Amino acid sequence: MRPATRIRTGDDWAVQTYSQFGAKILQVAQGLLDAGVEAGSRVGIFLNNSPEWSEIDFGALTARAVPVPLYATSTTEQIEHIGRDSGLTVMFVGGRSEAERVLAAELPDLRRVVVVHPYEGMPDDVVSYTDFMAEPDLAAIDARLAEADGDDLASIIYTSGTTGNPKGVMIQHKALIAQADALDEFFDLTPEDHSLCFLPLSHALERAWTVVVLTHGCMNTYVANARTVAEQMVLAQPTMMVSVPKLYETVYTTAHSKAAGSPVKRKIFAWALKVGRHNQYAHRAGRTPSLWLRSQLKLADKLVLKAVRDAMGGPKTVLACGGAPLRVEIEEFFGSVGMPVMQGYGLTEASPLVSFNAPTDFKEGTVGKVLAGGELRIAELGEILYKGPNVMLGYWNNEEATRDTIVDGWLHTGDVGYIDTDGFLTITDRLKDIIVTLGGKNVAPQPIEGLILADPLFEHAVLLGDNRPFVTLLVKPSLTHVEALAKAGQWQGELQDWLKSSELLDELKKRVEEITAKLPTQERPKDTKVVDEEFTMDNGLLTPTLKVRRREVEARFKALVDEMYERLDKLKHKDR
Template identity: 40%
Template sequence: MWSYYVYLKGAINTYLEDPKQVIETLAEVRPTAMVSVPRLYEKIYATVMNRLETASVLKKLMFKKALETGDRYYNTLKEGKSVPFGLSIKHKIYDKLILSKIREVVGGPKNFFSAGGAPLEQSIEEFFFSCGLLICQGYGLTETSPMISYNTPGCFKFGTVGKPVPDCDVRIADNGEVQVKGSQVMKGYYKQPEKTAEVMENGWFKTGDVGEFDADGFLKITDRIKDLIITSGGKNIAPQHIQTLIGKDFYIEQILAIGDRRKYISALVVPSFEALETWAQRKQIPYTSMEDLVEHPDVIAFYQKRITYHSKPLAQYETIKQFRLLPNAFTVETGEITPTLKIKRKNINEKYKEIIDSMYE
């Protein structure tokens, strides 16, 4: 759909053969607009934050001040106000020294970024915005052709997927499910009447997603209904929020929060192997295989510290009490994720049942 839109507008679309080369390709192509899953933005953010960890106190302070200045500057413009002279001067200085360099990482200035397919952590949206890069999150499904709602450069709110598109009715059912009705909604699944009946009711399509509208009419998606965790203590927990919060870490590639009908939340964590090996070599940790490395006490302690740090915004009952580091990534080939990088929770629960059970012994 994005490709057709690009062609309609007379623009050039660039396709990426190897996702690992995305940063190099961005610098080469310097696109004016881009659509991506949140993982790309998370990786860029994590890389910047990781470099900052080893910076001097002065550089850390300057970076913080630069982001604060950028945030004030762009929010002033967003509100349609004139930028005060002092703020304008400060922004020009910080932009030249710091913010422009971050924009160069993604190939320079952009008209806009677009994100979809999974939630993007609000702090990452705010980080890019402070640097002069707007990420517009949207929401939709194949069954809705595909857009249901989106943020635009002229009307956006971080932490949401925007307002419904024209001629699209969206309602929140009693169980919190987002339901959609409109001309873009499918008639049904081809030659599958029973499956169609499961998701269609009087023209309303049941998305399977949990969401809510805020006071300004912006839609926020919480999680998938089938993924919601209800602990043995009766706590309702949205695992996607936990996974998004922890998964933005530079040293974490993938994470799955677990805990349905169990006493507490646990997690399976796939490290960012390249980053972990670099850290291990720097710390002179001996290992003969990835299986050996992820079981090393120093590595486990390192990840515990990082998980604890990112868990600060969570309620106590949402925090990860146990976790296991896995020596292999979740892949499409092994049936653990979809081609669009969505985690297949059921498959992973079955494959790693023994490991999961060990976290509750």
């Protein structure tokens, strides 16, 4: 019996065969039919990664309902927006925490809350997952599926915009199929392969990849807590993995830290990477490495390279990266140890795949070639435009935003880049201000900055964190309010002293923490620093319309920003 899903429970694996998985899917579908869920009705999935997540996902699709994933970190306010906007009728939740947040939201269309992990004292209108599932009426399910079409919605995924509330991206079945077909041209996935699912399934990348894994008969190993991924990689030994840069950066940093123990270790480490790199160069050029290189590789592998591969859970047939740019030195490092990382590029509005590198067709420093059947165009200001079979149908309940984003069939990505003469795409910048952390989390800075600026003590607030592990904050305080604080607190010195004082910094941090306390973790600044320079049009920090030039601010205060992240990184390692 072929294994479909696996998850770690204690010191053992809970494995489910495809036969068992398929039976659960039908039971979920029947439960939805019995609950009166009609074709096209929206169903929420609000739990951490688990086999149940996929059972619910495929069960909803079997009932021709539309799954709407929510991040497990979502606040009641975010749940309320998504639930009301999409008109959720049924919500599947993980346990007590998720259930209480859902029940606290005002969701007029919600008829049923289903809890995967029941808890004591559940309200009467909450039902357990096992009680919700029903014996399938195959005739009824077949009748529902008879009218299924590739144009049906496979999901509505809410993604942050630069301003306002998240927008619901409508993804069709035919888009997911087109992506799977495109990958099949370059990757040979077999039922013997198995993948590690640790990115949130509410993220378009992991969701689409899981569809590929399960529709190819591979096993999917679920990681409920992403913090355990290092341990789970070694235990699971996956042959396939899709990740964001944060994982690769962590392995890279850890390996270099271990080698930094002595000059001898550093020398051996550098030599081994050089040997591995030159062997890779030969293979990529279509040549067999020289006998001398091959003999050196055996020793380099024994001393250094194999240990890195072991830390990643052994050899990989697919090792991919998306969600944010991967630094070139990290990409070269993994190539040197014999684990080339296939970088790709996409966005939720493209379901999410736009381009990708493949084992037989790749170039370091790029995000690969466009998806088969797709087209790329570079527009004004270098913006990347994409047209293809997997472009979203549009934004749910938002025709204006759809018209602004898809023009004459071309998806305006908001990213800047160029296509080289070989057809490989390189991303150079972002037109949008959306912050994409190393963990692949999208954070819209303007609403958060707006909350902070509602406090008059803050004159300017700039949230940072693009391609960083988390977000931090630079603030320019209001001088008049600083003076008032200083007088009330009887601070020593004068204005320039107060701006550099620990008293002011402590007050600013306290207020930021209070203001952002209800936001999801990835949206709360991990540190705050004071900028005492004025923001003006003359010094380039403000536009003519008095908007902050985010990139100019980050560049101007680069030393201050780097110091923040370095200090936090040291504290993190010290706590270990």
